[in-house]
Amino acid sequence: xxxxxxxxxxxxxxxxxxxxxxxxxxxxxxxxxxxxxxxxxxxxxxxxxxxxxx
Numbered sequence: 001x002x003x004x005x006x007x008x009x010x011x012x013x014x015x016x017x018x019x020x021x022x023x024x025x026x027x028x029x030x031x032x033x034x035x036x037x038x039x040x041x042x043x044x045x046x047x048x049x050x051x052x053x054x
Contacts, residue, residue: 003048003051004052007048010045
């Protein structure tokens, strides 16, 4: 899988996580769990962008 494909997949997953976070508006434990996953996915996306050729 190319870096571009990995980025597309990671960004799609981030969108899914963000939607799930909104859906969990009244469940603080679930929001906390999702917030951690969102942070990790954002870090992964940052790392992938850093690996793109200039």
